Amino acid sequence: MVPQKNEVNIKQWDSIEKNFTNCPLLLGNGFSLNFSSRLLYQNLYEKYIENCPEDVKKLFKEFKSTNFEKILEHLESTERVCSALKIKQHRISKNKELIKQGLIDSINRIHLTPEDINIDQIKLVSNQINNFNQIFTTNYDLFLYYLILESKKFGDYFYMPFIEDRRFKLFNPGDKYKENHVYYLHGSLLIFEKPVETIKIKRNENWLIKVITDEISKDNYPLFISEGTSEMKLKSIQSNNYLTYCFRELKENKNKNIVIYGQSLSDQDSHIVKEIDKNYDKIAISIRVSENKTINELKSEMNRIKSILSNAEIVFYDSSSLFKFE
Incomplete structure (x- = not known):
């Protein structure tokens, strides 16, 4: 039996929507997960470490x-040292590969193929995200990218050509073309880092995941954060x-109301929680209501959130009432 939402003061989105018109959204x-259950493995490291060789596990430990990129950078530096000193490096190169x-x-395992993506679903949800003026996300998958392509409302500050490599666009915060933007707080598979620049890969005739993995095979690694702790x-x-x-x-946003959806606000993201608590006056937070959750479990989750966001007015809403995915 699904818990009664009125017993724990969980609102329907349409009853609070007027208080959060044209405000930021944190995803x-x-x-x-509403697009693909494969993304239950949000952390690529968790998916990989299950079956990786013992030597590789030792390196991460x-x-x-x-963070894949950091380990790979260490191995590349070691390769250069070995090469300069004429030390055998077969084992190092093998683990790097x-x-x-x-x-x-x-x-590849956690992302859908082009045939599996529901275009009608993308169009449906893209219309709904247009109700917000900015989108912040801790996700680094590609679904939000497809949504903003369809929406045509949001920019991402990557609009200048990257002269050194025309396959990329250059980050520039002086984007005058859009008033509404997407912010990848923990990076994205689309975004790459050069010594002094941050760039975003452009689409070509190939499937975007293939474009990204081709770059990885050339020792160019996406910028995304997979470290476990908030620090x-x-x-x-x-x-x-x-x-x-x-x-x-996110910290200095002029809009003092924010909507949060699908974000657990766990200890691993306390750096985000602290800044939201400091900067925002009213926060709408999604709560997933299901027959697997008791009233006491819902109350416990809501009390936990109230304890870490103690400076703001908190409104809880049923997560199923904000976005329609089908």
Whole structure:
């Protein structure tokens, strides 16, 4: 039996919508799961580490990281040292290739093929996200990218040509073409990092996932954060100009109301929770109501959220009442 929402004061979206017109939206993994259950493995590391070789597991453990790119960079540096000192590097090169292929395989496993994507669903949801003026997301999959392509309302600050490589567009915060933007707070599979620039890959005639994995095979790695702790995530954000800009836009947003959907607000994202608590006055937060949850479980979850967002007025709404996915 599904718990009665009025027993725990969970609203329907249409009853609170007028208070959150044209305000920012923060999306978490719960949003993407409506498009594909494969994305239950939001963390590519978790998917990969299940069956990877023991040597590779040791590397991730030694560097206390779940970030593919960081481990690969360490191995590339070691390769250069070995080459300069004429030290055999077969085992290093072998593990580098294993990790690189593991990242490619993990991306392919959790993302849908073109045949599996429901275009009608993309069109339906794209119309609904137009009710918001900005979109922040902690997801790094491609579904939001398809939605904003269909929506045509949102920009992403990647509009300038990247002179060094025309396959990419360059991040520039001075985007005068759009008033509404998407912010990938933890990066995206579309976004890559060069020594002093952040760039986004352009579409070509191939399936976008293939374009991305082809870049990985050439030792160009997407910019996305997969570290587990909030402290590590924040450190990665602060090390990149684009991620720093996105995080600042969330922190210093002029609109003091925000809607949160599909975001668990867990300890791993406390860097985001703290800034939302400081900056926003009224917050609408989705709660998933199902027959598997008791009244006490719902109350416990709501009380936890209230305890970490103690400075704002919190309104809880039924997650099934905001977006229609079919």
